[in-house]
Amino acid sequence: MFLPLLYSVPSPRAKLLIPLVVWMALQLLAAAVTAAAPVALPGCPEACGGVTVPYPFGFRQGCFHPGFNLTCDETHHPPKLFLGDGVEVDEISLAGGTVRVQSRISTFSGSTSYMNLTRPVKPSINSSGLWSGGLTSTGMQLAVSTEHNVFAAVGCNFIAYLAVNPGGSEYVSACAALCDNSFPAPEDTSCSGVGCCRTSIAQGLPAYVVKFKDLGQTDDSLYTHNVSAFIVDREWFNGVNVGAMQSQKFHFGTNDPFGHRPKVTSVPTVLEWWLDSQRDDDLILFVPNSGWRCISLNSFAVGMSGAINCNCSEGYEGNPYFAHGCQDIDECLQPDVYKCLHGTCINMPGTYRCSAKKSIISLPGLITVIAISAGLGLLFSILGVSKITNKLKQRRAKKLRQKFFKKNHGLLLQQLISSNKDVAERTRIFSLEELDEATNKFDHNRILGGGGHGMVYKGILSDQHVVAIKKAKIAVQREIDQFINEVVILSQTNHRNVVKLFGCCLETEVPLLVYEFISNGTLSFYLHGQSENPLSWKDRLRIALETARAIAYLHSAASISVYHRDIKCANVLLTDTLAAKVSDFGASRSIAIDQTGILTAVQGTYGYLDPEYYYTSRLTEKSDVYSFGVILAELLTRLTPVFSSHSSEVTSLASHFVSLIRENRLSDILDTQIVDEGGADDAEAVARLTEACLSLKGEERPTMRQVETTLEDVLNSKVNLSSQITRVNQNASNDHSYKGTNAGEGTRLYSLEKEFIQSSEIPR
Template sequence: MVGAAMGFELLMATALAIPMALPGCPERCGDVLVPFPFGIGHGCFHEGFNLTCDATHSPPKLFMDDGVEVLDFSLPDGTLRIRSSLLQSFSSEFNGSWFAPSSSTTEIFKLAAARNSFVAYGCNMLVQLVPRRTPGDLSYASICASVCPTMNWGEEFGVSSCSGVACCRTSITPFAGDLPSYDIQVKQLIQQRTHNYLSYGTGTAAFIVDQDWFIRNEAEILPHFRVTGNRGEMVKNLSVHNLGIPAVLEWSLDLIRDEGLFLLAPIGPGSSDFRCLSSNSFSFSTDGTYDRRRCNSQGYEGNPYINDGCQGVITGIAISAGFGLLFSLLGVAKITRKLKHQRAMKLRQKFFRRNHGLLLQQLISSNKDIAERLKIFSLEELEQATNKFDQNRILGGGGHGTVYKGILADQRVVAIKKSKIVVQREINEFINEVVILSQTNHRNVVKLFGCCLETEVPLLVYEFISNGTLTYHLHGQSENPLSWKDRLRIALEIARAIAYLHSAASISVFHRDIKCANILLTDALTVKVSDFGASRSISIDETGILTAIQGTHGYLDPEYYYTSRLTEKSDVYSFGVILAELLTRIKPVFPSHSSEVTSLASYFMSEIRENHLLDILDQQIVEEGGTEVAEVVARLAEACLRLKGEERPTMRQVETRLEDAQRSKVNSQINRTDQISSNVQLYTRSKGGEGTRQYSLEKEFIHSSEIPR
């Protein structure tokens, strides 16, 4: 063991001896390691990467030329963290800007969109992050809304997380990210009082922040923005320097290839001085150009941007200590692997307990039917099924996670959902989805085979659905557009699944996120409703529940949005949007002629009231001779899209109407629809009246983006 201790000491000494800065240049400023191409002082940095170490602070602090403080660097990732700017005001509406540090050359520094979140604190507000250089038709990079139930929300409502009540957080659209500057726009939402739910204007603070840092420090940040008193003033010091909010930037460095070697670009204008890169490194691309470099992963560490900067750690030890020490290290490595395995097992057990594994085991053991359908997989089983989550196995994904294709030991093909974000709310959503799907059994609801609880973020294992989403077939590049007959059958199968969830399952389930992206299709175009993370189950005698607002822009029930009261009619509204999509092949949110974002729901209702169905009906339906049935379905969609939930039909009624429509009983269907119309005011042809007034609220509502989940 003495030899092992000496081996570790020499290993550390060798690692510490690896150069990170150019010879003769300072490697640190206070607690921050400064690697080349960054540098402090003349001749120590590549052009545009010069920094200043301010020793008047204790410990000294590192700054860029424009005064932005640098917190740390990551050479392998090509990123650095800076102290982010914070925008705050006590006005109800205002605009501001966020800039990455400037450079005297080109746009070296850009926001790393995937690594940051957009956060805003305040009440009754809609906050948008708008890229100054808009890619394509995109008008915003992030958008979120926040309201407050009471004036003293911090104490009375028990707010402890950023989930749409007094605070909202959202990811930054990746294809709008990686830009050096953004505008921040704050607008006040409509003021109204619904039951005991109060919305009002108050001070606002908005900022871009390292999402990992924010998740860890969310609870500590919240008191700085707590609203108290009759004026709704934010208390405490909101200075960004006191809060220490970091943001992650990417930096790029021009590289050129010369006779098979990668070299840095000239150090200065007109200079012929090139710095050689370490031979034990490789270049890779982030945007089509070779602007990143790393040390070879096989035993090399250090700085790949300086000559001989990547050094072999084990080789250095062997040279300095000889073969005897190497044999000692082999013994140490064996012990280290064993200790590492033991730590990994303890960590998996910790995750299993934190992810409610014991509770789920009890649920499975107490119900034979669930035990036959649901299995708790080990991490090794899923790693083997996905070839250790190989990139080539990725089926798709988004801001919340990635879906992998896997093959289990029994040769079943499955889809494995692996989330990215680690917050307790999303872990609770996972458990919620497991409990709901374990108790449902319907041919049009996706089957859950099991889950894995041994990772920080739990993994879900579903049946593999091979033909993509309804969104792809309606709005994607599918070579075989859906026929009107298929669309009508798909609508009926979705309605059957939702009606089953509402009234035929062992417990009533409100899905809360019905949308085309959550409707999967098999090769035979059979519907599979998926994604129950936001769903809520209630007892049979309940008619609704008060919840934090969750859903997707374009599909979200306005009544639920304004009252926070979730009922079965909220799913009915979302289904009405899907019916409108099937009839028109128009996306749920689209830019209008005035370049403003328009809701399909409000546009569809307006056109139907003006008797313009044929103007918006998908031409393929007309060509297939389906206009009569389409009119019946359109009237049904209008009924589902009524702003008052009590005026909408139930999903059982919707299912029955669609069954009649599929059998082409047009006359009887119209008569039945007209009969319902007298009770629930299904259909009006007036151009004004209550419907028009109500949809003025819709105009306010459609400016919000995806509600936080």
């Protein structure tokens, strides 16, 4: 309303104020009138209820591409959108190529059963169901998104398998859920294997079969009935209180016996959809020498030949699946009011340009002084507001860092450092600014490696010291506790073969750990075909000895006894001289002097986990001995801890190795490089030591100090094969042979271990 009034005043003084005021007003008004690009065909509805329905999807005749028809049920208030066999649709994404649906949950009882996630069937030993995302008759191309979903199961003492076909001959995922006499805490959302387990989906397919197997560990029916499994949206499931659902014997898909909670019948699942480029000729065109392109101008195809999605080009928005669906974005109407501060914004197809601004003829005298003063005043006001805002941000950031420091037990660590001179010399508390500068604000080019729990960055401190900085990906209490546990253990540990912890930063939500930089990677990298220079037999013996020394030190010579709980090749780092360094103490536990073991939740890694610890939950020093025995088997064979045999059956290296040793068939599995280097005699001695370490009864295994002594003798060529077993186990009971003579019991237990390796996932 005020713009015509300004233009109607002919005064030159008023004209001086018009350009800036008018320009700012036009930019703010234009931001509110940007037209939305169409997503459906002309004359077709674009939404059902609160769900946008873009073409090629549609629910009216002539509004969808063949095979992409949906149903809008207007009997609901608001209306609901369905696909296939009555599966409710929550969201359709053109850019991501996904459909988010409500997938039904099935509940099962008994020891073995199959399920259909979208069409529940009555549990039965011999029944099976095919899950296909709710589509049984349409031609839509759909598959489960391995990026957005996880396979989860809720219940007690069972294993859930995700298989490709009803016969279950090809598994793609598996997880195990265990329970003891207590349930998870009501606020527990980890689903880490106690009452609930979750795992990634290895292969995205349109259909799966889910198979259950009862572990049969207890007679309590509470632990063997009412188990459920489902494929669920990863982000949604991260916030589910599994502990609350487990309390009062409550499970997914079942009614609360106390009447306090509603029945949960479905969970969100993300499906990927695509166009079949061999069939959808009316949607996809082939242009010689240019590849595939989508039907709308200013669009491009994403994906491989035969299964693609389309997106609008940069500077355009809308629907690339029909003609003129991608429309130009008028950048001049965007809320970026400073886009052309020194000129006029002119929209162009896919972009914009700024024309030079005509200069204003300056007026002499007082008008010029007033204009300059007003401009400077406005500038200083903006700068002042910006400075105040920055100070407020810095103050809030400082308070947040102080909050995290206290939450991460920073005061306790400061007290430990101040009261212990040795710890103070080895451990330092870094500020966040120091590590930001050392890693160039955690630049992607500084990443050394990482996994599901975090990333490791290369850092250069102000004193030019090169370090490795470990940063967690997710901020959950379990990760924070593991980081703090590692700080406490390593700050009191000093051994040449244990990775050195320089310090930590406690000013972030999850602490940052600063280690010495180990440049040569992991032992796993050298053993399993990834390195062009395989390790010699002498180097392998020396690395085994150095690793044994580190573990023996942790067990019996450190200021506090420590059980590592995750000994594996990936946690043995190698320096430039191939010296071994044991790392990753996040899962470790410190033990009192008068204790020989503790009861704790099972943690470990496929193929390395002590079966006795798995079945009893009792962690002892012999659990690390078993894991080290698997490393010795890897050094002798260069096979992975879990591998596929000639019959395509998943095999445990530990059980396979012990079986061959007892049949005097070491040559069948021994690495040929060891024989070529003339190390067959030494290898036989190490193999016998490996067999002893892999004994299924912890009391029959040697201690790590005995293992260290034996490896020293082998390396120095002093070992006596006929007396080696007796000497190493000289303190063992006469009733328990070092080699484990109860062949029947050994076979039974190793078959149980094999079954566990093949079908369960242990939380790490």
